[in-house]
Amino acid sequence: MSKFPKDFLWGGAVAAHQLEGGWLEDGKGPSVADVLTAGAAGQPREIHDEVRDGVYYPNHEAVDFYHHYKEDIQLFKEMGLKVFRTSIYWARIFPNGDEKEPNEAGLQFYDDLFDELLANGIEPVITLTHFEMPLHLAKTYGGFKNRKVVDFFVKFAETVFERYQDKVKYWMTFNEINNMMDYTNPIFLWTNAGVTVEDDENPEEVMYTAAHHLVLASALAVAKGKAINPEFKIGNMISHVPIYPNNANPANIMLSEEAMRLRYFFPDIQVRGYYPQYALKHFEREGFNIPILEGDAEILANGTVDYIGFSYYMSNAVDIDNQTTHDEANVHGQVPYQVENEYLESSDWGWTVDPMGLRITLNRLWDRYQLPLFIVENGLGAYDEISADGQIHDDYRMDYMTKHIEQMAIAVNYDGVQLMGYTPWGIIDLVSFTSGQMSKRYGMIYVDRDDKGQGSFKRMKKDSFAWYQKVIATNGEDL
Numbered sequence: 210m211s212k213f214p215k216d217f218l219w220g221g222a223v224a225a226h227q228l229e230g231g232w233l234e235d236g237k238g239p240s241v242a243d244v245l246t247a248g249a250a251g252q253p254r255e256i257h258d259e260v261r262d263g264v265y266y267p268n269h270e271a272v273d274f275y276h277h278y279k280e281d282i283q284l285f286k287e288m289g290l291k292v293f294r295t296s297i298y299w300a301r302i303f304p305n306g307d308e309k310e311p312n313e314a315g316l317q318f319y320d321d322l323f324d325e326l327l328a329n330g331i332e333p334v335i336t337l338t339h340f341e342m343p344l345h346l347a348k349t350y351g352g353f354k355n356r357k358v359v360d361f362f363v364k365f366a367e368t369v370f371e372r373y374q375d376k377v378k379y380w381m382t383f384n385e386i387n388n389m390m391d392y393t394n395p396i397f398l399w400t401n402a403g404v405t406v407e408d409d410e411n412p413e414e415v416m417y418t419a420a421h422h423l424v425l426a427s428a429l430a431v432a433k434g435k436a437i438n439p440e441f442k443i444g445n446m447i448s449h450v451p452i453y454p455n456n457a458n459p460a461n462i463m464l465s466e467e468a469m470r471l472r473y474f475f476p477d478i479q480v481r482g483y484y485p486q487y488a489l490k491h492f493e494r495e496g497f498n499i500p501i502l503e504g505d506a507e508i509l510a511n512g513t514v515d516y517i518g519f520s521y522y523m524s525n526a527v528d529i530d531n532q533t534t535h536d537e538a539n540v541h542g543q544v545p546y547q548v549e550n551e552y553l554e555s556s557d558w559g560w561t562v563d564p565m566g567l568r569i570t571l572n573r574l575w576d577r578y579q580l581p582l583f584i585v586e587n588g589l590g591a592y593d594e595i596s597a598d599g600q601i602h603d604d605y606r607m608d609y610m611t612k613h614i615e616q617m618a619i620a621v622n623y624d625g626v627q628l629m630g631y632t633p634w635g636i637i638d639l640v641s642f643t644s645g646q647m648s649k650r651y652g653m654i655y656v657d658r659d660d661k662g663q664g665s666f667k668r669m670k671k672d673s674f675a676w677y678q679k680v681i682a683t684n685g686e687d688l
């Protein structure tokens with residue numbers, strides 16, 4: 210018996226702002242991602258309110274996919290990708306976000322890109338926006354803190370749904386919408402929602418206000434998309450990091466259950482179409498005034514998703530005896546009460562490597578929602594070296610992926626989970642999101658570009674390239 214369904218969507222994933230470059234090309238406006246610096250090793254990226262002279266902003270050129278996409282698509286084709294997940298750079302389509310008419314040159318770029326993919330037998334899988342929005346919307350309107358931005362997003366969504374309705378079938382609304390639950394780390398509120406927190410505001414209340422506008426925007430977009438083309442499959446996209454109890458102490462089991470609400474809050478709404486009780490109770494307890502208006506319940510109920518797209522990189526563990534606060538736990542994916550998991554090793558960036566956690570995640574999401582699942586990001590960020598033989602021997606990456614694909618196969622065949630596909634993250638090297646560094650690489654295709662913005666942009670196959678080609682060709686049989 211084959212391990213994966215015959216129409217399984219093997220692919221690769223990227224995001225516009227981490228890949229494309231061409232930051233002001235053909236009428237594109239500046240985006241919130243264009244004012245993020247490259248964090249020095251181990252340091253967070255800074256957010257500037259405008260581009261400053263003499264500062265290096267890695268997303269401006271990224272890996273210049275804007276000018277290399279034809280050559281890259283040839284490599285994807287050789288690899289055998291069936292799908293390619295990328296996003297549409299909102300500021301290419303509406304440079305300021307609040308224009309009446311879209312930017313035709315920006316629309317044309319994605320027409321050309323999707324045509325090129327389709328002509329090479331690769332189906333695009335599109336995230337409407339992946340951690341970016343026009344900078345003007347953040348600065349002038351306060352991003353998704355402001356309900357007006359919902360309308361701008363819906364107009365953007367409608368514009369691209371209309372335009373690409375015959376070229377794209379699989380869509381997702383907001384990338385890792387739940388990342389902003391880490392609201393003490395400013396980068397997540399900024400990139401998820403274009404929001405900064407003022408001194409007199411409660412950051413958690415601000416986060417839930419923006420979150421409400423995001424779930425409305427997502428639901429309205431889903432409804433618009435289905436009206437434009439009922440064949441569309443529109444999913445959400447969440448980051449899923451399971452949070453384990455550190456031991457069998459029931460207090461830890463409950464702690465982990467509660468902490469998992471950080472992961473489930475958004476999908477609970479986007480899949481079921483209404484707010485979970487635990488969230489409403491939390492608002493009440495905290496005295497939060499979340500602007501849920503009359504009619505919003507109907508919007509949420511009418512815009513539920515068709516499938517769940519999610520990223521999986523690592524797991525966390527928590528212990529009631531480790532009283533860290535939310536402020537201290539502001540590293541990507543970390544949570545209050547977090548402790549080290551003695552059973553797991555970590556990557557060079559401190560992300561645990563936990564293949565079985567992927568099977569656990571698949572089962573939990575399937576059991577809770579009974580919707581098809583799509584792993585739209587997974588992978589190992591690592592320092593790659595070009596060896597004396599001129600090659601990149603990234604066995605660690607193949608090992609990581611083999612172990613994760615094995616767990617996927619168990620989830621499908623043993624557990625009966627419905628899994629649509631697998632698009633490993635950063636199929637071609639790109640700018641790391643959390644660090645802004647190039648040296649945290651995920652790709653199976655190397656790009657000659659360093660942390661300071663030096664390099665020729667030349668592409669090279671890593672050893673994992675041929676390995677993944679074989680995995681796809683055998684539909685996951687030969688790992």
Ligand code: BGP
Nearest residue numbers: 224385590640641642643644649
């Ligand atoms: C996810 C994001 C991606 C991506 C990935 C890896 O959170 O959706 O944009 O970058 O994580 O993270 P990083 O690049 O920080 O290693």
